[in-house]
Amino acid sequence: MYFISAVLTILLLAGTHNSLEYSCSSESQECPAQPEFKYLFFDVSSQEGFNLRRDVYMRYAIMFAEMRKRNERMNWKLVLPPFYRLPHWRNENAFSEPIQWSKFFDIDSLKSYAPVVEVKDIFKETLPYIDIDRVxxxxxxxxxxENGHFAEKWDVVGKCEYLSQSFWGYVTNTFETVCVKFQGKVSKLWELTSLHPYDKSVMIYHAEIPLHDLYGTKSYWDCRKSMKFNPALIEAAMEYTAKYFQCYVFQCDSYMSVHWRRGDYAHSRKNEVPSIKGTAKQIDTAVTKNKLKTRNVFVATDADAAEIRQLQKVLQELGYNAYFYLPRHTDITKFREGGIAIIEQIICSHSAYFIGSHESTFTYRIQEEREILGFNTSSTFNRFCPDKGRCEAPSVWKIIQ
Ligand SMILES: Nc1nc2c(ncn2[C@@H]2O[C@H](COP(=O)(O)OP(=O)(O)O)[C@@H](O)[C@H]2O)c(=O)[nH]1
Ligand SMILES: [Mg+2]
Incomplete structure (x- = not known):
């Protein structure tokens, strides 16, 4: 099988003269006819959750958008890596299909920023088989x-027989898999792809290792703004805020919200998260200190049912109405676990005041959304502290317009 695929790829490569880098200067009168596209795939370590994956996507989308600004590598497209059996999506294993980005995001909006494409659109005819020249x-x-400073660099280690058979549940036909030591900004990967200029589809695995080129800059925020959610998810969140908080605007003053990260954090970061009573107490302190006019608290959480009941009870004792998004079975099949979490994030994004969880990318994405919606910074960058001990102030990432 490997031999046949190698021969096929060599034959294919021999005939693809127009798949070299394609640049087109805007000053030149004539640009060549549309060349054949090249595809950059990327995938993230299987341990990483949805919201870190969103951050990794941004590194690659910005890398593409910056090239386009210079009219370079115009024939490259960025392939959106489907979501497949993510570690926190415990009920997802019942679904064996990889989830495309269009389930969660507005693809046209993503395309307005970077030249992205879904796997299902490239390999329409051949799925579940996909061809990748080099991983x-x-x-x-x-x-x-080394030598006391961080240098940007990469070194090819050599061929490696590592994970080349399957990505996102698809059967991958790969010509070669190469291990590469890498540190530095993501745009340095263009040096790597230039090693084999006739490759038409290249996969970067452990795509989380390269760093942002432009973290926190205007380009970062332009990209972030383009990550609009699928309208069905926005609608579900708006239905909820209308029904429970009678809110019909972007900035609602009829509830405050928290992201109460429990799940693995309750064990692995025991010293950084508050107890259930401590959580309720911190909500109460925030409401009083900020003179909030509401006693409605929306709680986004991955806590289990028993913890949710306990928090609800303690909040009630302190005079609060606690709200949780409790999906019906039909919601789960419609939106999937990823969509339910996004609905909770959207609800948090519109609340009068928000408290997040320390070092949670789920919280960071809510804070960014609130920056985009124009909330006052002080209502957004707040965090739960442990019951005892030090509590560093959260980093503030202000939007750049
Ligand atoms: N529905 C829901 N899921 C959550 C919540 N917090 C965490 N999760 C789940 O746990 C995952 C956490 O992984 P990730 O997105 O990487 O965020 P992080 O680990 O908090 O940085 C999320 O993607 C969700 O699947 C929550 O408030 N509501
Ligand atoms: Mg995570």
């Missing part, structure tokens, strides 16, 4: 600070 498996250097 680069990125690895960290043993010592990131």
């Amino acid at each position: 680069y498996v990125l690895q960290n250097y043993e010592n990131a600070f």
